[in-house]
Structure formats: C-alpha cells, structure tokens
Amino acid sequence: NAGVTQTPKFRVLKTGQSMTLLCAQDMNHEYMYWYRQDPGMGLRLIHYSVGEGTTAKGEVPDGYNVSRLKKQNFLLGLESAAPSQTSVYFCASSFTDGNTEAFFGQGTRLTVV
Amino acid sequence: RKEVEQDPGPFNVPEGATVAFNCTYSNSASQSFFWYRQDCRKEPKLLMSVYSSGNEDGRFTAQLNRASQYISLLIRDSKLSDSATYLCVVTLEDYKLSFGAGTTVTVRA
Numbered sequence: 076n077a078g079v080t081q082t083p084k085f086r087v088l089k090t091g092q093s094m095t096l097l098c099a100q101d102m103n104h105e106y107m108y109w110y111r112q113d114p115g116m117g118l119r120l121i122h123y124s125v126g127e128g129t130t131a132k133g134e135v136p137d138g139y140n141v142s143r144l145k146k147q148n149f150l151l152g153l154e155s156a157a158p159s160q161t162s163v164y165f166c167a168s169s170f171t172d173g174n175t176e177a178f179f180g181q182g183t184r185l186t187v188v
Numbered sequence: 189r190k191e192v193e194q195d196p197g198p199f200n201v202p203e204g205a206t207v208a209f210n211c212t213y214s215n216s217a218s219q220s221f222f223w224y225r226q227d228c229r230k231e232p233k234l235l236m237s238v239y240s241s242g243n244e245d246g247r248f249t250a251q252l253n254r255a256s257q258y259i260s261l262l263i264r265d266s267k268l269s270d271s272a273t274y275l276c277v278v279t280l281e282d283y284k285l286s287f288g289a290g291t292t293v294t295v296r297a
Contacts, residue, residue, distance in 0.1 A: 116289060117275070117287050119287075133284075165231060169283075176222075179232050180231060181230070182231055
C-alpha cells in the first residue's frame with residue numbers, strides 16, 4: 076500500500092552539484108507532478124506529466140529537468156544546484172479526469188549550500 | 189495575478205469555535221475545486237471536494253460561488269486536531285492542479 080514514494084527524503088548539496096529526485100507511484104495514475112514549497116509561497120508547480128513519455132513546464136521550471144520514461148516513475152533533475160533551489164519538493168499523482176484526489180509523496184527536504 | 193489566492197491567516201480560535209475562510213480563483217474555466225489539509229512538515233492530503241451545491245463532511249462545510257469565483261471552508265466546533273494549514277486547490281481546464289498558499293488555523297485549548 077505504498078501510494079507515492081519519494082527518494083531521498085533529505086539531501087544537502089553544494090552549489091553546482093547535480094542530483095535526481097525520484098518519485099514512484101503504484102496507483103496507475105496518468106498525471107504526475109513536481110512541486111516546490113517555500114515559506115509563504117504555497118506549492119508551485121515545477122513540471123508535470125500527463126502520461127508516459129510526456130512532460131510539460133509548470134510555473135517555475137527554470138533550473139530543473141524531468142523525465143517520465145515509465146508510467147510509474149517521474150524524475151526531477153537539478154543539473155547545477157543553486158541556493159535558491161533550497162526548498163521542500165513534493166511529488167504528486169492523480170487520474171486524468173481532474174476530479175479525483177491527488178496523492179502526495181512525503182516530500183524531499185533539499186538544502187543547497 | 190496568482191491563479192488561487194487565500195488569506196494566509198493565521199486564524200487563532202478557541203476549541204469549540206467556528207472558523208471560516210475563503211479562497212478566490214482567477215480562471216473562470218476552472219473545473220474542480222478541493223480543500224486539502226497540510227500538517228506541519230507533512231504532505232498535503234485531501235480534506236474534501238467542493239461541489240456546486242455546497243457540501244458537508246461532519247464538522248466541515250464547503251461552498252462554491254462560481255459567479256464571484258470563490259470557495260469557502262467552514263469548520264464548526266473546532267478541535268485541537270483541526271490545527272493545520274488548509275490549501276485551496278483548483279483544477280484548471282487542462283487538469284493541472286493550482287494551489288493557494290494556504291490558510292493557517294490554530295485551535296487553542
């Protein structure tokens with residue numbers, strides 16, 4: 076009964092380093108999302124995917140790349156981390172019709188020093 | 189202009205009180221509406237969907253006003269466990285979810 080699983084849960088990066096955040100869902104959802112949450116800003120959409128092999132930009136895509144090679148996985152990459160990318164990252168998934176619940180992973184707390 | 193705007197609060201209320209707050213959305217083509225709850229340092233979880241005719245789930249009542257483009261959440265008989273941040277979520281025409289920044293509610297004993 077995993078739902079949405081994010082790895083890692085915590086990470087500290089140095090400026091300029093790269094990393095990949097993994098999101099995996101076992102609910103056969105079509106849509107997957109990556110959000111970042113900063114104090115007072117709410118959740119802002121970074122990238123999203125409407126199905127395997129497709130990705131699209133959200134509200135704040137700069138500095139991030141994504142891939143959805145398999146339906147159950149959605150990867151978020153930071154090629155050259157910057158302190159401004161210090162945030163809590165949430166992955167979510169939902170069915171396509173938009174009228175059903177979105178399920179979230181537990182979040183990844185990333186600090187870039 | 190942000191697509192979804194909420195009063196950040198905080199709303200600080202005693203146990204047993206009623207608290208209500210609104211959320212406004214800018215896109216008249218928005219299709220679905222939800223309230224999510226987020227506890228400190230946790231992931232958001234669905235509290236309830238919001239239907240055109242308004243709906244109730246126990247002590248929680250949600251209303252939708254399409255003409256004025258806002259939704260509301262009312263919590264009756266507040267419990268300490270209701271302390272959380274409540275996120276307004278709107279589904280846009282392409283089924284993307286758009287989140288408000290959240291309204292913080294603190295219920296005190």
